[in-house]
Amino acid sequence: MNLFEAVKDSIPTITAAEHYGIEVKRNGMACCPFHDDRTPSMKVDKRFHCFGCQEDGDVIDFVGKLFDLSPKRAAEKLAEDFGVQYDGLQPWRPQKRPSVISKLEAAQEYRKKENRCYRVLCGYFHLLQDWKEQYAPQPSDEEWHPLFCEALQKIDYVEYLLDELISGTLEERTAIVKEKEKDLDRLERRITGFSASGKIEPHRSGIQEKMRGMRYPEELAM
Numbered sequence: 001m002n003l004f005e006a007v008k009d010s011i012p013t014i015t016a017a018e019h020y021g022i023e024v025k026r027n028g029m030a031c032c033p034f035h036d037d038r039t040p041s042m043k044v045d046k047r048f049h050c051f052g053c054q055e056d057g058d059v060i061d062f063v064g065k066l067f068d069l070s071p072k073r074a075a076e077k078l079a080e081d082f083g084v085q086y087d088g089l090q091p092w093r094p095q096k097r098p099s100v101i102s103k104l105e106a107a108q109e110y111r112k113k114e115n116r117c118y119r120v121l122c123g124y125f126h127l128l129q130d131w132k133e134q135y136a137p138q139p140s141d142e143e144w145h146p147l148f149c150e151a152l153q154k155i156d157y158v159e160y161l162l163d164e165l166i167s168g169t170l171e172e173r174t175a176i177v178k179e180k181e182k183d184l185d186r187l188e189r190r191i192t193g194f195s196a197s198g199k200i201e202p203h204r205s206g207i208q209e210k211m212r213g214m215r216y217p218e219e220l221a222m
């Protein structure tokens with residue numbers, strides 16, 4: 001049953017009139033609230049009709065006119081005041097606090113990003129360490145291996161980034177996560193490629209020890 005049907009079906013006008021403070025005589029007559037009525041000239045029953053001012057209608061018309069509401073709002077008010085169930089009625093839920101929820105979601109979202117950034121950079125750092133040893137130039141080499149060069153170029157920088165992610169302020173970490181986000185997919189594919197080819201042994205480095213003590217932003221503490 002829709003809102004209008006449900007309300008009209010379950011609330012007679014006389015019940016609504018009395019509920020909203022209109023005195024109805026035993027014979028179903030009441031002083032009309034819609035004109036200056038000294039003697040009861042309104043008949044209220046399932047519907048209402050005023051013999052004085054000719055107002056006439058159902059319970060929704062009555063309440064709409066009484067409180068100056070649109071038919072829909074009047075019907076909603078009646079449904080609410082009398083606990084009428086109808087199709088499309090939103091079940092009552094405790095009020096969420098969107099600001100807190102969305103802050104929490106944003107914080108969780110950030111935490112995920114930061115964790116991923118850390119994980120990928122850590123993987124890259126291990127690769128670099130490995131390359132530095134594995135491709136270290138021999139006296140006979142004419143050229144240095146490109147992976148060895150990359151290791152020399154990047155290892156300090158990546159270690160610095162990891163250090164910042166472990167012990168930096170929220171601002172410092174956010175800046176790194178934001179800057180490195182775009183490189184992570186590419187790095188991750190590279191790391192996976194090298195790991196799959198079995199060239200990488202997991203290292204236990206000082207970084208990994210520090211990782212255990214990794215702190216999260218204060219607002220994430222639960």
Ligand SMILES: [Zn+2]
Pocket residue numbers: 032033034035037042050051052053054055
């Ligand atoms: Zn009247």
